[in-house]
Amino acid sequence: MTALLEVEGLVKHFVAGRSLFGRALGHVKAVDGVSFSLDAGKTLALVGESGCGKSTVSRLVLRLIEPDAGTVRFAGRDLLSLDAGALRAFRREAQIIFQDPYASLNPRMTVGQILTEPLALHDLVPPPQRRERVAEILRLVGLEPRLERRYPHEFSGGQRQRIAIARALAVEPKLIICDEPVSALDVSIRSQILNLLRELQDRLGLAYIFVSHDLAVVKHIADHVAVMNLGQIVETAEADALFAAPRHPYSRALLSAIPMPKPRAKRSRIVLQGEIPSALSPPPGCRFHTRCPYVVDRCRSEMPQLVPDGIGHATACHRTSELPSSAAIVPSDGGFSPVLEKLVAAFSGGPEAVRGSGVSSLGTDPA
Amino acid sequence: MSASPLIEIKDLRIRFHGDDGRVTHAVDGVDLSVANGATLGLVGESGCGKSVTSLAIMGLLPKQSAEISGAIRFDGFDLLKTPDQTLRDLRGNRLAMIFQEPMTSLNPSFTIGDQIVETILRHRGGSRRSARERAIELLRRVHIPSPERRIDEYPHKLSGGMRQRVMIAMALACDPRLLIADEPTTALDVTLQAQILELMRELKAASGAAIILITHDLGVVAEVCDEVAVMYAGEIVERAPVDELFAMPQHPYTVGLLGSIPRLDHRAEQLATIEGMVPNMAQPPAGCRFSARCPFVLDDCTKAPPPLVEVSPGHLSRCIRAPLELLVS
Secondary structure (H helix, E strand, C coil): CCCCEEEEEEEEEEEEEECCCCCEEEEEEEEEEEEEEECCCCEEEEECCCCCCHHHHHHHHCCCCCCCEEEEEECCEEHHHCCHHHHHHHHCCEEEECCCCCCCCCCCCCHHHHHHHHHHHCCCCCHHHHHHHHHHHHHHCCCCHHHHHCCHHHCCHHHHHHHHHHHHHCCCCCEEEEECCCCCCCHHHHHHHHHHHHHHHHHHCCEEEEEECCHHHHHHHCCEEEEEECCEEEEEEEHHHHHHCCCCHHHHHHHHHCCCCCCCCCCCCCCCCCCCCCCCCCCCCCCCCCCCCCCCHHHHHCCCCCEECCCCCEECCCCHHHCCCCCCCCCCCCCCCHHHHHHHHHHHHCHHHHHCCCCCCCCCCCC | CCCCCCEEEEEEEEEEECCCCCEEEEEEEEEEEECCCCEEEEECCCCCCHHHHHHHHHCCCCCCCEEEEEEEEECCEECCCCCHHHHHHHECCCEEEECCCHHHHCCCCCCHHHHHHHHHHHHHCCCHHHHHHHHHHHHHHCCCCCHHHHCCCCHHHCCHHHHHHHHHHHHHCCCCCEEEEECCCCCCCHHHHHHHHHHHHHHHHHHCCEEEEEECCHHHHHHHCCEEEEEECCEEEEEEEHHHHHHCCCCHHHHHHHHHCCECCECCCCCCCCCCCCCCCCCCCCCCCCHHHCCCCCHHHHCCCCCCEEEECCEEECCCCCCCHHHHC
């Protein structure tokens, strides 16, 4: 079976400023040679700090911006050769949801209109049946169909994100790019959206590219992870393998930086010193060498290649084989005591808790 | 911890009067205290009243619309009855605060040096020159590289992590007794967050100041706090030493919060969710405010507001079903 999405050698440099005569003064090397593939029904997470290029990759994959080099193949077709009509047809198959659901919903349209638009645009459902389809999509994301007459401002953040997901689902895509979909939400709402995304994936066979800086969330949702630093993938692996034994010093630093909801957790911590270098002039050699605790001379001059180990784990580090064990970085001694484990299960699984699954009411505002 | 607390909040109530005549009960009967040198985590989701509580301590709530009652005792003052002039002497001096978004709390048209020097001169006096020296020293303490040069830069030239360091330097300018940090790392990348948390721990050890850390991130709480207060709908629903809260939470809301976060050290197929919505604070429910969302609810929960009672020494919960371990054994 060929992969749903194959990305090869993707490059995107943005012009950072121009001289009086229009000559480019500098380039932000946002994406610099990124390759990966994604199978249907799976989730690939792109992780890294702000400015590492993860969002740019997601937009290049949808051809919302044009790459400078590289290829993107979706279900075997070369995306970059598509003309405008074919590109529009492709948009049906790949959708995106953003971090801020409020900014991505038109405040002057009702939810019904928002969801009908893609149906009409791609002529998916004949007009008489559109209403029924909208109701169906709303139920799919756990909202009541009667809410279709309301405007985005009448919803909470979590509900708005459900609407954004509903809009993406309206065209029955094969791939959804989720760009920090839960970062702006409160913790309890965040878990609802994450559960929903997983449930929809199981039910509809969706593939996700999940862009996030939150590795705990990524661990929960991803099958495969690509860690990015300054426009390049530095490590990629199955999620379980990466979280069990991160190899690249940057992945280790990211993982060890996550505060764990467990006081006095026994773990070793790598606190990176210094700032993230600018993508305008990334450091020579390994782009992580300015912050790397294991740096040697070779790292300053020679850029390491992403070397696969033959069992699906690739790392771009000269010192992969010499680094100390990563055992203490992600302790796996289980989160809760047995009693607390039971209590949490009772909290989410009790007969009462099931009662209002999905979101049944729109606030308690009397207005 | 038995010595008299540095700050003691008694029965704090804050109501906002909206233009349309609606009254919102943002904070409803909060009791808190923090000892010298201790760090208290104030946890809760958007709108639970945690930030409003901290603004009340700082005396920064709008007088026209906010009705405040109760008492906030700090260092011999009742901050709610203290005249504005005295409050201005305290703020930035013995009481300091850092906010989530450092860019909006720094003045873009002055250099960071000017802004730190201004604070020092306002509260400590002395010459501009000695204030500048102290400002450089402060920037060095928060690990800003080449502070002699950086001091003359404008905020926009600094990265997010640097700006937050400058905010911390400014807050520390006059050796505060109490530092309130409102989501100080939420806008930062995890790697920078780790740096800032490390810095806060280091500074706390060095200065002995008490810290109230406001956050929604239970991971951050576990890392830096000694004690935790969980807020829900304007009330404290649980309060405990940090180890106890994470080992055995005694309020269903806390249980839900803990179950809903994806964890690195534990794999859950399904995350816990807290169904429903926060009650409308213009008309708070008669009984327990969490009852409508609580899977362990009983009839009695909706009849009268539950009191905050001690479940075990030092561990308080506002739930009539506590101790919760009895529910599953």
